[in-house]
Amino acid sequence: MSVFHKHNVTCPHCAAEVELDVNFSVNADRRPDYREAILDGSFQVLGCPACGASFRIEPELSYLDMGRQQWILVKPARELDQWEDLERMAEVIFEANYGPSAAKIAQELGAALNVRVTFGWPALREKILLQDLGLDETAVELLKLALLRSDEAPPVSDSLELRLWDRVGDTLRFAWVNADSGEIAEGLELPTEALSAYQPVPPAWSEVAARLTAGPYRDLQRLMVDPA
Numbered sequence: 119m120s121v122f123h124k125h126n127v128t129c130p131h132c133a134a135e136v137e138l139d140v141n142f143s144v145n146a147d148r149r150p151d152y153r154e155a156i157l158d159g160s161f162q163v164l165g166c167p168a169c170g171a172s173f174r175i176e177p178e179l180s181y182l183d184m185g186r187q188q189w190i191l192v193k194p195a196r197e198l199d200q201w202e203d204l205e206r207m208a209e210v211i212f213e214a215n216y217g218p219s220a221a222k223i224a225q226e227l228g229a230a231l232n233v234r235v236t237f238g239w240p241a242l243r244e245k246i247l248l249q250d251l252g253l254d255e256t257a258v259e260l261l262k263l264a265l266l267r268s269d270e271a272p273p274v275s276d277s278l279e280l281r282l283w284d285r286v287g288d289t290l291r292f293a294w295v296n297a298d299s300g301e302i303a304e305g306l307e308l309p310t311e312a313l314s315a316y317q318p319v320p321p322a323w324s325e326v327a328a329r330l331t332a333g334p335y336r337d338l339q340r341l342m343v344d345p346a
């Protein structure tokens with residue numbers, strides 16, 4: 119079931135407090151159009167009843183795609199420094215729905231799900247895209263980390279994140295994305311073959327890979343952002 123609630127939101131354009139239907143739970147098996155809208159960036163872009171301007175409400179939801187084995191707790195980008203607490207929260211929520219105290223059928227379904235935590239729309243989009251393209255999540259994060267450490271990387275900004283954006287033919291397209299606005303600042307391309315250097319994980323990267331995959335927040339930012 120996909121769940122909407124009326125929610126009071128402050129319009130970023132006119133500052134009016136408006137009541138909008140906000141989605142707190144996405145079931146991609148029942149609503150594949152929601153998954154498509156997350157991929158194309160139109161999901162939860164809402165119109166302000168006061169001034170008519172449209173804006174996107176930050177994600178605060180659980181995302182379930184049983185068919186693709188994804189269960190993701192999605193939080194606003196501004197809560198990134200809470201990642202350690204939110205990993206625990208994700209585990210508690212997941213356990214309540216699919217753990218030993220849940221119905222047997224739920225437990226069986228839950229056993230197939232991969233639990234993740236993400237922050238902001240671009241990060242959720244990337245997780246859905248990675249699954250869609252059949253790319254190895256850890257290899258992609260390690261490749262991004264190598265890009266960040268290279269001289270070619272643009273200066274790291276607090277609001278910019280490096281996200282896999284697309285694959286066209288044999289080319290992976292990455293983008294520097296503003297986590298709040300979703301705007302792309304800059305793009306870069308690499309051959310898909312570049313991932314093979316990290317798959318399997320080479321010994322020199324094994325310690326970093328272990329830290330990356332230590333919990334449901336599988337993102338290179340967990341290596342950079344100290345939990346609050």
Ligand SMILES: [Zn+2]
Binds near residue numbers: 130134171
């Ligand atoms: Zn407004």
